[in-house]
Amino acid sequence: MIKNNMDKLIVIVGPTASGKSDLAVEIALRLRSGQATSAGSGQAQKPAGEIISADSRQVYRGMDIGTGKITKKEMRGIPHYLLDVVSPKTDFNVTKFKKLARKKIEEIISRNHLPIIAGGTGFWIDSLIYNWPIPEIKADKELRARLEKQTIEKLFNKLNKLDPERAKDVQAKNKRRLIRAIEIAIATKGNAPKFDLLAYYNKTKTQIFEINDKKLKIIIIGIKPSITELEQKIYKRLISRLNQDMIKEVKNLHSNGVSWKRLDDFGLEYRWISRYLRGKISKDEMVENLYRNIRKYARRQMTWFKRNRNIKWFNKPPKAEDYLKRLLNI
Structure with missing residues (x-):
């Protein structure tokens, strides 16, 4: 049973440059302000917000300007997680992200605070909030070295033969992801866990994120400015x-x-x-x-996010902010 803000998981998605990070900070600040007000009035204390980044490149240290990583000043005192996790010489994948993000969510709710996920890496976000079964396959350096010599077209054709279902969803022009998909397909002999995107997206009207004995209602907000x-x-x-x-x-x-x-x-x-x-x-x-x-x-x-009917879209961050303020009563 969803009781209050502490029983929600806020997810903010959208294309690059749409204003996701700023919106997440604004909501967290309003929650913090509301917490101070309720404490002073003797009312039940409201949860503060803490932010988990869901960006596949912002996990790397030293990759700041190029990834648009939020600065300390822009954070405005709001805790942020899964930024600067590893060296860019180290591999970091969706399995590691999911494990670390679940741990952070668990820590945040243990403080009676509200977890806010913000980012544009759709596959990572969905694997986390819908708990997709991602196989833990270690990197095969020799295989990767051989695959690196092949063209993107050859890699895609190879994946299509090994695992046609995965080929439908993979980023067909992303060599790194194609190689990883092939690596998994070979290791699992084409029997990697499958997930029907639409089935996950449309399973129930109220979507729930479960962690330990907690159930959080998933609220997904999308920012979609006009193309121009x-x-x-x-x-x-x-x-x-x-x-x-x-x-x-x-x-x-x-x-x-x-x-x-x-x-x-x-x-x-x-x-x-x-x-x-x-x-x-x-x-x-x-x-x-x-x-x-x-x-x-x-x-x-946007192609990825549009498949999820549970995302509530807004064309401007202030409109999304107003909606969340009403939803969270802040």
Whole structure:
């Protein structure tokens, strides 16, 4: 039985540059303000909010500007988790994310606080909140080395033969994810646990996240600006990041031992800037490719999220904020 804010799990999703992180902080601040007010009035204390990041690149240390990682100043005193978890030379996957995120949720609710998940990595978010059965397959370095030499098209065809169902949902242009999917398909002989996305999304009208003996009602909020507005935000943010020494950040990562290949595998900012630094493309080509590929990435994110009918969409963060304030009575 869902009783109050402490029995909810708030999830904020949307494409890159849509304003997810700022919205999560605003809601957490309002919860903290409400907690102080209720304590002073002698009323039952309201829960404070704590934020768990769900971004597959923000887990890496030193990858700050390129990933749009929230700064200490922008956090405004609100606790944030699953940022700067590992070195970019270390592999980090959905299985590790799910394990760490569940632990953080457990800790947050033990303090009678409200967990807020914010991020744009849809597969990670869904694997967590719907508890998808992700196989724990260790990395096979020899296999990965062989697969790295193949083209994206050959990798996709290989996965399609090994596991046609997984091929339907994998990011077909993401070499790193294709290789991981093939690795799992080979290890499980094509019998990796399957999950029907629509079945999970539409299982019940009220979706519940279970952890230990707790049941939390899942509330998913989506931010979806118009295409024109989103593209403007993406371009403005791109130029701002370049002015904030994003190129220097990539250069420093390489100087600290992150290989060019590894940087290329991270995609987007790290791929195109590393190619520019190696003299493979001009600065204008770097900016042009970045802008085009970030827009494509935003479309892929929306393709994933649109399948979930339980997401309540808003075209602007303030509208989503007003809705959550009413929902949480803050």
